[in-house]
Amino acid sequence: MKKIAMIPARLAASRFPAKLMQDLAGKPVILRTYEATVQTNLFDEVFVVTDSAQIYDLIVEAGGKAIMSKETHECGSDRIAEAVEHMDVDIIVNVQGDEPFTEKESLASVLQVFDEDPNQEIDLASLMVKITDWDEINNPNTVKVIVDKNNVALYFSRSLIPYPRAKDVHSTYYKHKGIYAFRKRALMDFKRWPMLPLEATEKIEAIRYLEYGKKLKMVETTVSGIEIDTPEDLERAIKAWK
Template sequence: MKIISMIPARYSASRFPGKLMQNLAGKSVILRTYEATVATKLFSEVYVVTDSEIIFNEIESHGGKAIMSVKTHESGSDRIAEAVADIDCDIVINVQGDEPFTERESLAKVIDVFKDDKEKEIDLASLMVEIKDWEEISNPNTVKVIVDQESFALYFSRSPIPFPRDKEVRTRYFKHKGIYAFRKEAILDFAVLPMQFLEATEKIECIRYLEYGKRIKMVETTIEGVEIDTPEDLERAKKLWK
């Protein structure tokens, strides 16, 4: 089973433009993420896939591998689908470009899902981490996920799910951690399936997989790190790096 990693990276970002080129302890955020992914030693190849010459040159100038997107893409999955079409692989791990604290343990967990799936019934695997702070649970920038009894994703939302109507029920809330593992066929399917209204409403791309009947196995982890979506996140990341 050949496993590769792709890191989709666009320069523009609505909440924090140019965030991937921000300085994090002497190196750019995207270079930190790339190096952390390579350091796991879990992949045959690691690529940054981008529409930005700035990011492309940043990775290439430091000895890394980068691919320039040919088309304009609305999502990271679309960008990866274009790049991976002619690459020989079985499993593709999507590591978000703003995840400089990417580590081996969490990535190994999603890879193990496919090693154990002898019948090839699982299309995707992803990570979730329990959150208890109500401010974070309510924050629309935090994507939440609910799962069934076998940890398959039922739905993702920016709203608190489930809604705590009965305060006496002990409810666990899970944040979706932005690492995906795909079978190559699943990511290629994604690129040709039109967006439906749930994905369009929530602006969460993995909902498309659910709307078309794909199975997403969620794996719980306790390692959270910092996803850099805002300038405040970058400051937290700098403190954590020290």
């Protein structure tokens, strides 16, 4: 199977504009993420796909591979789908551009899902990490996921799921980490499907796959990493890098 990584990189960001171009220990965040992904040695190719000439030029000048989007896109999956439509690939991994601490273990675990699926029953795979802090569990910026006994996703939400009505039952809470691995056909299906009400309400693109009946396998990881969504996250990342 040919496996590639795609890093969608939009310059605009509502909570932290131009966050991908912020300096992290001497290099922009998006370049740190690109280099970390390449250094895993898991992929035949790694690309940054972007709507920004600034980001495109940065990656190319650093010796990397970048693709300019031709269309305007609502989400990373749509941006990647446009870029890979005419590529001869089997598995595409979406690495978030704001995760400069991307590491090999997590990426290898989502790729392994397809190596262990000879009948091609799984359409895509993603990561989840156990969370116990109630502030994080109740935070709408933290996307939670619930799964069945085989770790296939049942639903994603910004709300508290599962709701702890029964106080004598211990529930485990999982945060969704936005790394996806797709079979190409699932990604192309996503691009042609219109957004439905659940995805539009929650603003979580993974829900579209569930609404249309795709099978999304979740893999538990203990690596939480640092996603740079705010200036405070960037400060944490700088301290962690040092």
